[in-house]
Amino acid sequence: MSVTIKDVARMANVSVASVSRALNGHSGVTAETQKRIREVAARLRYVPHNAARSLITRRTQTIGALLPDLHGAFFSELIRGIDLAARARGLYLLVSSSHGDATEAAIALRAMQGRVDGLLVMSPHADEAFLDENLPVVLPTVLINSHVRSERHAALDVDDFGGAYAMTEHLLSLGRKRIAFIGGPEVNHDVQERCRGYREAMAAAGLADRATVIAGDFTEESGYHAGKQALSMVPRPDAIFAANDMMAIGCLSALSEAQVRTPADIAVVGFDDIPMARYVTPPLSTVRVRIAELGEAALERLVRMIEAADDAPPEPRAVVGTELVVRASCGGSDTVRRRA
Numbered sequence: 001m002s003v004t005i006k007d008v009a010r011m012a013n014v015s016v017a018s019v020s021r022a023l024n025g026h027s028g029v030t031a032e033t034q035k036r037i038r039e040v041a042a043r044l045r046y047v048p049h050n051a052a053r054s055l056i057t058r059r060t061q062t063i064g065a066l067l068p069d070l071h072g073a074f075f076s077e078l079i080r081g082i083d084l085a086a087r088a089r090g091l092y093l094l095v096s097s098s099h100g101d102a103t104e105a106a107i108a109l110r111a112m113q114g115r116v117d118g119l120l121v122m123s124p125h126a127d128e129a130f131l132d133e134n135l136p137v138v139l140p141t142v143l144i145n146s147h148v149r150s151e152r153h154a155a156l157d158v159d160d161f162g163g164a165y166a167m168t169e170h171l172l173s174l175g176r177k178r179i180a181f182i183g184g185p186e187v188n189h190d191v192q193e194r195c196r197g198y199r200e201a202m203a204a205a206g207l208a209d210r211a212t213v214i215a216g217d218f219t220e221e222s223g224y225h226a227g228k229q230a231l232s233m234v235p236r237p238d239a240i241f242a243a244n245d246m247m248a249i250g251c252l253s254a255l256s257e258a259q260v261r262t263p264a265d266i267a268v269v270g271f272d273d274i275p276m277a278r279y280v281t282p283p284l285s286t287v288r289v290r291i292a293e294l295g296e297a298a299l300e301r302l303v304r305m306i307e308a309a310d311d312a313p314p315e316p317r318a319v320v321g322t323e324l325v326v327r328a329s330c331g332g333s334d335t336v337r338r339r340a
Contacts, residue, residue: 081295
């Protein structure tokens, strides 16, 4: 016979309502009582009946996340942060990818409706018209790194512009004057802001005419080909700034293959600070985004929206700061420079 919530209440010597509040993370139960209830529930191996709980709370206890891709270190770290924060709150995570296709993104959003209590959306296709067409007004939604500015949806952005500007300034301070930039997908908001930061820093140094953008698509392979292209330029760049670490790592491979010394001949830097960045040769200088913390912050913001009263004012757009991480690939000693 399965254990019921009444069994937990009896063993913990509390009411059924107290058990429900404790296990759902609601207020009204002291920390000591909550601890006792959770210990009893664990000892009895009590598993809440989600279908019944959903009928009472009108919630699925599930959060949806739509991402442009699931491949690569950035997205695995982002999902890890979201999932850890969700599990800490007794929530489940439903993840889907649009694979860079607007139709697939629309299908995924519609498929999640009715199955989730709220959505985290990171998609290059998520403009206001797209969201209006594919999301119900009442579904709490947090946009991650989006150009959309709407009171309907909360937004959490990385300071891509500031991070790219600071890294370009750092390369200039090291005496690098011919800095090339490897871009990413043109519709990607992160790329646009990182490229803008690079261009404005070059312009501020009086080097706008030397700003050069080489096409990329965020993959190691595109970084490798961009590195080959940079080597054919006359004059060659003395520094290459890739819009993400994966492309920077591919670029390092191309330079190494051509027996070009990094950083003596060409400095290489990236963006994101994925875990492997510190283990390549030479260790990669980069702009650090605390990716898992970004996922956690997005989940926490969404939970606040779900639990807020219907007439609660929307939370203002928030910006997650970056850090300049200097390693051997640009010729500097290991340092971390914090930004707001």
